Amino acid sequence: MRRLFVSASLLALASCASTPVAAPPATPPAAEAPAPQDSESFRAKMPEPAKPPDLVLPTFEQAQLDNGLTVLVATRRQLPLVSVGIAFSAGSAQDPAGAAGTADIAYKMLLEGAGGKDTITLDNAFGDLGVSPSVGVTPDGAFLGVQVLTGNVQPALALLADVVRKPTFAPKDFERRKKQQLADIVRRLGSPGFLAQQAYLKAVFGEGHPYAHPTVGTPAEVSQLTLPTVQGFYRKHVGPKATALVVAGDLSKDQAVELAKKYFGDWKGTAVLPPAPPAPSVPPREQVRYVSKPGLEQTTVMVGRPGLAAGHPDEEALELATTVFGGFFGSRLNMNLREAKGYTYGAGASSDARLGVGPLTAQSAVRANVTGPAVTEFFRELADLRSRPITSQELESAREGLIRSFPGNFERVSGLGASAASLFYKRLPMDEFTRTVERLEKATPAEVQRVAEAYLDPAAMQLILVGDPDLIQTQVGPLHLGTLTKVDVAGAAGK
Template sequence: MRLHPQPTAGQATPWSFPRPSRDTLPNGLTVLRHHAPGQRVIAVEVHLTASLAAEPTAQEGVATIMARALSEGTDRLSAEEFAAELERCGATLDAHADHAGVRVSLEVPASRLARALGLLADALRVPAFPESEVERLVRNRLDEIPHELANPSRRAAVALSAALFPADSRMSRPRQGTTESVERIDAKAVRGYYEAHLRPAAATAVVVGDLTGIDLDAVLRDTLGAWTGPAATPPAWTPVAADDAGRVVIVNRPGAVQTQALIGRVGPDRHDPVWPAQTLGVYCLGGTITSRLDRVLREEKGYTYGIRAFGQVLRSSADRTGLSLLGIRGSVATEVTGPALADLWQVLRTLAAEGLTDAERDVAVQNLVGVAPLRFETAAAVAGTLADQVEEELADDYQATLYARLAETGTVEASVAAVRAFPEDRLVTVLVGDAEQIADPVRELGIGEVTVVDG
């Protein structure tokens, strides 16, 4: 028997998040591109500056319906024909709307990029918005809303937004609209929102993948470059004042065997210098199964299957009017809701008194920085992050710089940031559960006034 020699590992090469090249098409559309050898499925992300705050109050949710309707036919293809053409390309096309704008995502084999980009360009340039398709999308959205409100996690998010933000702020209401507002949306409203906000000068396309043998300049010129429209007006973000005074909102679900908890407040966006230290500190607190919250509430007490702390950007702007949601979420059995919250607050008090350990900091850095190359193995992951940077008005090298700053952040700095992220007396707590069983034990904790609302 002949045995071949065992292969040996090669020399590891340094990794950093890619920095794309940037240029602008004659129609004003910005293009970021990154050549990723071997990635034969190319990812395209298009960010369109169309804020939810610009929606008519009576028709909130129109941005979502418009985003979904972009692929429901063009001036030359019906909805069915458009879907068939995408299928022939082996492509997927998705779109959604959020506070900062509309995002359209395309994935396609490199050999069919030109054809798929032509379909994407037509969807943006000449969408049909047929009345029958818009009506169908509205019905679908109306069907989704009761299911979302029945989900304890989604219901908690709706209640937290309403508690944190003033009633006249768009951020206080569901991103995809309410039943009342969605019912008022029609094809005319969708067309009006499109014409008012979608234009090439307010769009950025991110293209990531193996571009070998592809004349991307020519492809872009013949597809997205053919989109015309008026000049874009930069969005004027209005600062939002949030009320994070410590209090509890119980969304009553009689007979619920579990309590869904969502605890939150508003924090800075990624332009703030504290973001790297805050990211590290919050990860130590509740970013994984080895974090403090899980270690106490799951491993020691057995209250939950898992509880997480997180920071989620809601809206970001270079002029520092952006903000994020800092939150803790998880579910516990109804009968241990009071003890679980008591232990959670004790974790926060201990963190404030003692800080993090060097071991916790080191594990967090390894998890956040050390495995980063695995997170960005696909073109879609890279394109999505680059588009996030565009959406949040960050520099093209932000992500690479962030990893360097995370690695440099010390234990004390991360501890201070985590304590400031979750001060024990400035947290709004939303509990979706059986108010009759959990209200009194929660009042006894003294973490804020308790209000019960219908579920």
Template sequence: MELHPQPVGGQPKPWKFPAPDRGTLPNGLTVLRCHRPGQQVVAVEVNLIAPLDAEPEGLDGVATIMARALSEGTDKHSAEEFAAELERCGATLDAHADHPGVRVSLEVPASRLAKALGLLADALRAPAFPDSEVDRLVRNRLDEIPHELANPARRASMALSKELFPAESRMSRPRQGTEKTVERIDAGAVRAFYEAHVRPATATVVIVGDFTGVDLDTALADTLGAWTGAAAEPRPMPPITADDTGRVVIVDRPGAVQTQLLIGRIGADRHDRVWPAQVLGTYCLGGTLTSRLDRVLREEKGYTYGVRAFGQVLRSAPSSAPGGAVGAAMLAISGSVATDVTGPALADLWQVLRTLAAEGLTDEERDVAVQNLVGVAPLRYETAAAVAGTLADQVEQFLPDDFQAQLYARLAETGTVEATAAAVNAFPVDRLVTVLVGDAEQIAGPVGELGIGQVTVVTGQ
């Protein structure tokens, strides 16, 4: 029997996060394109500067309804026809709203890119916003709200935002609105928000994939290039302020068998030079199954299936903004534990933080974190969608096009001492707001004895 020779691995090739080509269409639309040979599913991300703090007073959630309504019909197609045209292209179109703005995402086979770009352009250029479809989306959103309030993790996130930010700040309120504000939204409000904020001159499109055999310049000119709109002055960005005085808020859920933990504060965003060290230190603290928090709370004590520490950028601003950058990131620790061990679990969590401050990280922890963060990057960015999403994040956060590539280089250069200092500064034991969603009658006493802050109990509704 003749066997095929065993394949032999080749020499590893240096990897670097892809660099996009940047340009501008005559209508003012900024375009970032990135040719990725072999990526036959092209990913397109559109950043629209329509932030949540631009929503009219009393209409929280209108940005979300507008984003969802972009694909509910245009001047050329009804909602059903538009959906059918997307399906014929083998394309998916999604949109969502967040604090920085609205993001529209398209994925389509490269062979049908031109057709799908035309549909995307129609959705941005001339959405119909029919009354019946907007009303349906409002009803759907109202149906979602009770489910979100019943979800412990979502409820904890809402409570933490309410605690951290002043009541007048949009960041203190649910991103997608409350029942009271959503029920006020109608097609007229959606159209007004669209007309006030959506235009090509302030938008950016990121397109990533294999463009072999595709006349991308012509496709863009004939579709997104036909989108017109007036220019607009840059919107002022309100400063981000937060109160991270150490305290505990218990969202009461009588009879709950688990307690959802969310512990957080506001810290540096990606414009800060400490960001790479903060990423590395946070990863060592709670970024994976081998992190300190998991090792103690999961492996040694068996309190939880997992605890994670993370940093999530809320909003960034260009350095040219008045007073300098006004961005911030949410630094948080999240997980869930059995109700009867809530007190001991929090005690051990705080001890992990105190030990980190007293003894620091080890070189081994630092090396494993770098290997995991930097070494797996080529796998993380195997798809066009992953690359496009990161490039769009950079645009949204006013970062240079080579930021991600430089970040990996800086992570590899960050030392153990620097990572330790960043993690300790990110999670100071006396400046953390702790939200617990659980049975207040069972957990309030043990938590109060820990001395990690004044305990307040609120209704679970």
């Protein structure tokens, strides 16, 4: 058997050998080796950016109860969370004359006991819902609210209704709150930026203007505040016709209105929306105001003037011009003072449109030994907006940056609520954010250049410095920008 197997194998091999074998294919000519490339050549062309996602802005809805209470709603169903709060239409601009800080203390006092609950009991009641209420006061209004699970909206609203409608205003709580306010102001007076702000607001708006003082007040005026003054502010400015219930998150408009009726439907009051503060004058700069702080290693520089009220036709064009000038890292002012000169860690500018005309501001903290050169560069960059017009590249960078930053305001339901409250303060329509984006997109180079030259005129810009008086005298005096004038800011030590 073994032989047969071998024989069969040999026959098979023989038959294979008799079959002609095809010649192997001809070898193709070798391709030329690619020329060596520079490993850094890819840097010659900037990578193309991916297509940006579509911009989706929130929808705000509005309703009004029979008693005049406004209800603002932004529905977002992704998570079982709701931001619920109260927006008040009176802010620090409505502080009585000589009583700066009244609004700030009045709204904070609402959380110092209400509806028969003292401060600790009220705080514990909110804590049982897993939340801690917050209150923020601005020149144009205030917002008091919480962020809760959808299932806790009704008990949270019940507490907020007591806070807004039945505050205790206990004398002992007022005295404690006033001491806290004074301690906070004293702490802030250690900040050159806060000192500059106090001097700046008066320089830009004029003594006695509703926007001419910080929201927290000054030590001299807060120390003189009385409980009747705070209670009088509450009675005058808090009521359904001057207030909005703001709901953002996992509730519909119909649900929000029903809850508003349940907890606020029978609320009565005589408060009405306050008028917008008057527009200040825009005089040419005649003084260089400074706050004396001997020995400071940095000088705080603030430059500015009255800008625009919310809703003004020039608002978006000015926002673009201000952004090019100093509104982002690549702005002219920051690239000059920080990147080219190394005078500062950063310099910026902003336009704050309010219910009334808000401030238009540029500022930086610079090394003390270059105070004069830094001030010179501030005014050179302002002048260059006319002699070196805004380029199309600068404009498009500013436009894209502003528009693409919008979603950041609405990442959380608390941001949605705060945005709705801002619309209420400024008496703006519910689709204002959509309109703003449209106006930013449509602003032409000629329009932006026009407002840059009109509003960023160096001659109209007031100048405030906080720093060593000797350096200011020797470095800024010779620039002939105005008469050096020392400003006394309450509580600021200096010579």
